[in-house]
Amino acid sequence: MDAAHLHLLTNHIPILLTFLSVAMLVWAVISKNSEHYKIAFIGFIIAGLAVIVVFQSGEGAEDIVEEIAGVTHDSIEAHEEAADIAWWLTVILGGGGIAGLFMNRKRVKGFKPFVWVLLVYALLTAGYLAYTGNLGGHIRHTELTTDEQQASAVIPNSRSKEDEERMYFYFEMTKENRFGIGG
Incomplete structure (x- = not known):
């Protein structure tokens, strides 16, 4: 298995897991169930770990796909620049998941405001991950690109x-x- 294969196998994990964990966190707020909070926080932590694998395999994937006909340097660069930001956002979200686990377990004062801030942050991160994934799709999926991008x-x-x-x-x-x- 090469870096491109690993990148393709893992790149959806942080995106999907972040969206699912956001949904679980919303459900936790509604149900006020400590276990639901725990599941959401663990999801954020796993997404933060998974994005590390995705990011590390991206450089090797770039080396492979940049030699393929029809792949533009601009599409790779746009995805790479977005991935730099998405990596930081998701790693920080994973840290928020760790903090949330601790606060939930110790019943720390200020837990509810923390959850609301984390929820908003997680929504923004999920959206940015989806945007980054979409840019990655433009690298090889010509049905997603404009005529001008295909012509270049x-x-x-x-x-x-x-x-x-x-x-x-x-x-x-x-x-x-x-x-x-x-x-």
Whole structure:
């Protein structure tokens, strides 16, 4: 298994786990159940740990995919810059999960305001993780990119004229299907 494979296998874990943990934290606030708080906090901690694996495998994945035809340097850079911020947000969220576990267990005064602040922070982090994941999808999923981004993709000169015509035809056909144009 190479870094690109590991990155693809793990990159959804922090995103999904953060969203699920936000939902669990909302449920904990509604139910006022200490165990539900604990589950949400543990979810944030695991997301914080998982994002470390995702982030570490990202550099190796970049080295592999930047050599693939159709992958643009701009799409990789946009994802990488967002990933730097997402990494910090999620690691801090994991720290918030640790603090929440401690506060919940010790019944520390100020627990409720802490939970509300953590909930807002977790929502922002979840949204930013989703944004970062979306940017990562633009690297290889051309159905997510604009026509201008596709046109700027690097196409090696080793392709024959027939290959280029076939690719142009395919691109035009998918554009027609995507936008409901034509036949």
